[in-house]
């Protein structure tokens with residue numbers, strides 16, 4: 001068969017397959033056929049590792065300049081008990097401080113610590129001039145009143161951005177320490193030159209840590225924002241209107257291809273660990289690279305977006321390697337920002 005006829009046949013097959021599946025199909029090579037049978041590009045992978053590295057370089061530069069003026073930004077990281085995942089997170093935060101030249105202190109109260117003892121610790125850290133940021137790794141043991149503790153942190157040192165004063169300032173559009181993960185989402189969009197202004201951003205999830213602040217930050221960037229949650233009716237109808245779709249749900253692969261508008265930008269905040277073969281096959285059957293990771297570690301992670309949904313997008317954050325790396329980078333940036341703001345710099 002002549003080469004061009006072969007190509008035409010392949011295109012036809014793909015179109016038919018697309019119609020049968022009721023989904024857009026991807027042509028071999030760099031183009032794909034969309035719902036309207038227009039042609040669109042392969043999705044761009046938004047590389048969170050590279051973006052986080054660039055932010056860390058900038059932070060290190062700022063730390064050098066401040067240190068030269070006699071101000072070395074400092075972070076106190078409080079890790080209660082022996083929760084393995086928390087230990088890994090906190091140690092990597094402390095290590096990143098060292099890498100970027102920030103001062104850091106790891107404080108490790110025992111699992112039996114009381115609310116009063118923790119409040120006392122926070123009061124001491126609030127009063128220290130060498131500490132610009134206070135991070136209390138969550139979750140805390142049951143006997144500790146987490147809200148009381150987070151509210152006791154000096155808002156000027158609240159580098160996680162969880163204090164109601166910072167939440168209020170963020171909403172009012174005043175200078176605030178914004179939560180790190182949502183701030184990272186904005187950095188990814190901006191540094192990837194993805195327009196936000198005038199776009200319809202749909203945020204699925206309304207937690208105080210991710211969903212709400214992400215929506216507020218997108219609003220401040222002039223997006224038209226819709227926030228969805230577990231009681232939202234016709235969720236797919238709403239997510240299909242998104243130019244920018246932010247998934248912060250905590251449910252593996254929850255956003256399916258049919259919930260995505262072709263050419264949307266997808267930001268997948270979710271981190272869900274898959275440990276069983278059945279779960280693995282639901283998302284990654286036939287993916288040799290994932291298979292190797294799964295065989296080696298006995299687990300792999302998937303976001304809140306089904307991997308097949310990414311195929312429809314114009315750009316997306318992978319999991320892992322998308323939003324995740326930004327969280328620590330933004331924590332470092334917040335600590336330096338807190339050091340400046342506290343001194344009126």
Ligand SMILES: NC(=O)c1ccc[n+]([C@@H]2O[C@H](COP(=O)([O-])OP(=O)(O)OC[C@H]3O[C@@H](n4cnc5c(N)ncnc54)[C@H](OP(=O)(O)O)[C@@H]3O)[C@@H](O)[C@H]2O)c1
Nearest residue numbers: 181205206207210229230248249250269270271323324327
């Ligand atoms: N990349 C990072 O560094 C980073 C940082 C933080 C979190 N995360 C990940 O991000 C995800 C979300 O975290 P989170 O702390 O925001 O979780 P969360 O506090 O559990 O909030 C989940 C949100 O999703 C909504 N939701 C749950 N089921 C839903 C459904 N069927 N339909 C629509 N909405 C639904 C919930 O709605 P309701 O409010 O109605 O219950 C809630 O608002 C998790 O996977 C977490 O691991 C990643």
